[in-house]
Amino acid sequence: MKTDREFLRNPQRAQALAEVLRKTAPQRPVRIVHVCGTHEITISAHGLRHMLPEGVSVLEGPGCPVCVTSTVDLDQAVQLATGGVAVCTFGDMMRVPGTELTLDQARSRGAPVHTVLSATDAVELARRDPGRDVVFFAVGFETTAPGTAAVLLEDPPKNFSVLCSHKLIPPAVEHLLDLPGTELDGLLAPGHVSTVIGANAYSRLATRHQVPVVVGGFEPLDVLYALVLLLRQLRDDQAKVENAYPRAVTWEGNKQAQDLLRRAFRVYGASWRGIGEIPASGLAVRPELSQWDAALKYDIKGDRGQEVAPGCRCAEVLVARAVPADCPLFGVSCTPLSPVGPCMVGAEGACAVWYRHGERPVV
């Protein structure tokens, strides 16, 4: 692993790739979109935008599962917790605003909210304390969903259930491409999600929308190499799927994980914060596992609250029509400590990454 790391951050190779990018870039503005918070962190933390040729921009689309979790789902989790049910979720969900409260605020008022690193941790909590109801508030894309599926299929304890807010990446990208006025020259496809769904999952998208797609990894050289392949396709007027992350991603993906997803979940039209409903983009617990479906087990409702505050441009950032610095609130009234929009809340949201990693023009 040490060798990998050194290899994939080698400054000479990085400069060489930057040079290839400069030579390959077409003589027109190019907009590449990625949909992964970890890609954004690699790009920002390593200052890669500084190495791109002029006219080539890379933007984050709906790549942060925390940011796109709707207020309805969040209100339900808060409602469960304030009602005394132990709600377990990932650390970065804690500060996402609901209509009235965040989970963090609910916890500070005494509600039993726990941060966990996996669904398994939540099941263990339920096993240790059989007299207590435990709900796993499940968020994330195809990366975290198999973990939730696995516990659902392993006959978890009766006092355990799942509030399911898992979402799927390819339908979100298709939706983005279908939106009128979307300008997108290429997709840097997410490495983590693709380990599960496989590079083939983007074939239809590439063909239907005539958009180059390259699956990329997360080291700086992974990203630069994927961008080289994308610019080459653009130069040669191609629109195909390429895999620039073969050490982790196969064309078919992880069949076992896909099987878990099929057996535990059904697909439905989910609501994405700032974007609205996207057909066939969400995962819900299958009817045969309904005893572990918190949405059915408890009488919880949520009204669609205000999802994006006035003046906030998150809705545009989420569909890659604006970058965080375009928003007048960015870094002024909207910071990670007092976020206004969803993209500033989740640690992988474009605005939060830009803010934390100083991704602003260095003059």
Place this chain on the structure above:
Amino acid sequence: MGRLLAERVLPKFSLRSAGTVDLDALDDGATLTLPEGEAVVTTDAHVVKPLYFPGGDIGRLAACGTVNDLVVMGAKPVACTLAMVLEAGFSIDVLEDLLLSCARILEMTGTALVAGDTKVMGAGELDGVVLTTTGIGVARKVIRDSGIHPGDELLVTGPIGDHGMALVAAREEFHLQSDLMSDVAPLWPLLAEVLEQTNVTAMKDPTRGGLAAALNEMARKSGVGIEIDGPSIPLRPQVRALADLLGLDPLQSACEGRAVLAVAPADAEKALALLRSQPAGREAAVIGRATEHRPGQVVLNTEVGGRRLLDMPLGDPLPRIC
């Protein structure tokens, strides 16, 4: 409590006098006879979870925290006070052990414990123990965090982020195994000679918020820009690996035994050599320099040749989901 103090607490501290009225007098206060220079005072309340962490404990942390705050002001530590607030039922054996750990550091740095206090609160009213220390030192030349001039070189005394990452790694819920230890250690006598022989223009200990916070504060207060060369920042492989794994920035991770120094350009090489000549400073490094451009901002040149702002960290970092 009086007997406990006399029998089990006081003897732990070998240095108990820095004036005519000392700790053993158990008077209402102690007196200090200070050497020439400007007196520097600092105070801190220490809480840490767990009380024992890889490489240290709250006793050591309290002593180092106080001593180091004095040292980065340019002061030689002279004396310190210690107030303990204990949760009812807190083990006296554990307390003894923690105090011994505190005493060792005070002895090592020539700091006398001259006054103290103990209070007990009910079970559940606090988490184990809170240690509050006030330190007094004397500086021949006071070093601020605002004195950097353009052209000054920036140095660190050793690898960055060990303390914060060691604590994260020790948190039970992550199920991690790591041999990483906290860097909690006193900066005295490490910095004694450097302060004596070179022109240190500014200094800070990168505790909360890590190197990123320290550099930003120094840049803002000094009205200079700081340009950092990423690859020259010493980082342990374990710190890099944990940071990658948990999605944390090692440059925002706390240190408890390191200092960031700005040194006049002519003296930078000498300061580095003086630091490196001591075991605690063997991994010291020059990490960047101050500029006239972009006053108040810190720019990081990354290892792959990219460039970005190194911003002031916000709040407590939370591990990411994937």
